[in-house]
Amino acid sequence: MKKIALGLYAVVVVLLLMWGYYQAIYVAPNDAMQGEISRIIYYHVPHASLSFIFFGVSLIGSIGFLAYQRSQPARAQLYDAWALSGAEIGVVFCTIALITGPIWGRRAWGIWWTWDARLTTTLVLWLIYVSYLLLRRFSAGPQMQTLAAVLGIFGALDVPIVYMSNRWWRTQHPAPVFGGSQGSGMDASMLHPFLWNMLAWFAWGVLILAIRFFVERQHQRIAAAEARVALEA
Amino acid sequence: MYQASVEGAILDHQFRVAAYVVTWLIQSGYVIWLAMKWRAQKRDAERLGIERPKTQQ
Numbered sequence: 573m574k575k576i577a578l579g580l581y582a583v584v585v586v587l588l589l590m591w592g593y594y595q596a597i598y599v600a601p602n603d604a605m606q607g608e609i610s611r612i613i614y615y616h617v618p619h620a621s622l623s624f625i626f627f628g629v630s631l632i633g634s635i636g637f638l639a640y641q642r643s644q645p646a647r648a649q650l651y652d653a654w655a656l657s658g659a660e661i662g663v664v665f666c667t668i669a670l671i672t673g674p675i676w677g678r679r680a681w682g683i684w685w686t687w688d689a690r691l692t693t694t695l696v697l698w699l700i701y702v703s704y705l706l707l708r709r710f711s712a713g714p715q716m717q718t719l720a721a722v723l724g725i726f727g728a729l730d731v732p733i734v735y736m737s738n739r740w741w742r743t744q745h746p747a748p749v750f751g752g753s754q755g756s757g758m759d760a761s762m763l764h765p766f767l768w769n770m771l772a773w774f775a776w777g778v779l780i781l782a783i784r785f786f787v788e789r790q791h792q793r794i795a796a797a798e799a800r801v802a803l804e805a
Numbered sequence: 806m807y808q809a810s811v812e813g814a815i816l817d818h819q820f821r822v823a824a825y826v827v828t829w830l831i832q833s834g835y836v837i838w839l840a841m842k843w844r845a846q847k848r849d850a851e852r853l854g855i856e857r858p859k860t861q862q
Contacts (some may be wrong), residue, residue, distance in 0.1 A: 602856075607813070607817045608816075608817040608821050609813060609817045609820050609821055610842060611821050612820070612824045612825075613819055615828045624832070644821050664831060664832070667831060668827070668828050668831050668832070671827050671831075672824040672827060672828060673825040675823055675827070676820070676824065678820065679816065679817060679820045695822075707823075707855050724810060728830050739860055748832065767855070776832070780832075780835065780836060780839065783839055783843075784839060787839060787842055787846065788841055790843075790846045790850065791846060793850070794846060794849050794850060794853060794855060797853045797854075797855050798853065801853065
């Protein structure tokens with residue numbers, strides 16, 4: 573039953589992504605100043621903002637792991653799987669934001685990169701979570717999950733700094749379009765394609781997050797079984 | 806002037822396509838990696854005689 577539900581959800585996600593692409597390419601108008609490169613925002617902005625949500629999942633997982641580590645080890649493992657899955661999907665989304673941003677910047681600003689507050693804090697966020705994944709990949713032992721959880725919590729502290737960076741400091745990065753100063757916002761002809769793409773990429777992110785979570789839970793079961801076999805041998 | 810604007814539009818198009826292609830390459834690459842991991846785990850689970858919990862069937 574769950575497999576059928578997952579399959580159906582995957583079909584809906586693919587249809588949403590196709591619809592989002594159609595909206596971004598054929599429905600949204602070219603920006604009067606930027607021309608066609610403005611269409612990069614329909615992919616760049618959803619990836620950047622949704623990475624915050626997935627890092628948030630990782631934060632909740634990390635806190636849950638530390639909270640239940642001693643009292644309920646089985647539940648702690650469940651939280652740990654969420655922490656790892658959230659961090660990994662967050663890194664995938666953040667990587668795309670960090671690549672598509674400079675592609676847009678090269679045409680809009682004439683440069684690939686500049687060390688402004690928004691770009692630098694995003695890069696730091698990405699580096700923290702890549703360190704988190706490397707820690708999990710290359711270290712072992714009972715302390716690994718605890719160290720990763722602490723790193724995951726510290727990494728998440730950068731998320732509000734990234735979000736506020738172009739509000740606190742004057743940056744090369746465009747000012748916030750939503751929740752920014754007076755006059756900020758988006759024309760409806762661009763807003764609808766943008767929201768469709770937000771929804772489509774969110775649905776996609778939830779799908780791969782769920783798959784990653786199941787893979788990690790299976791990994792935990794296999795690791796436990798291998799440990800049992802090793803003890804018996 | 807016209808020549809410059811046409812070249813600019815072509816460059817804009819190429820940059821837009823590059824951004825979309827990179828997005829899809831990374832996302833699909835990640836899903837393929839996940840699928841390979843899943844298959845490898847299936848083999849390991851069979852080797853160790855692990856069954857998936859009934860709640861996940």
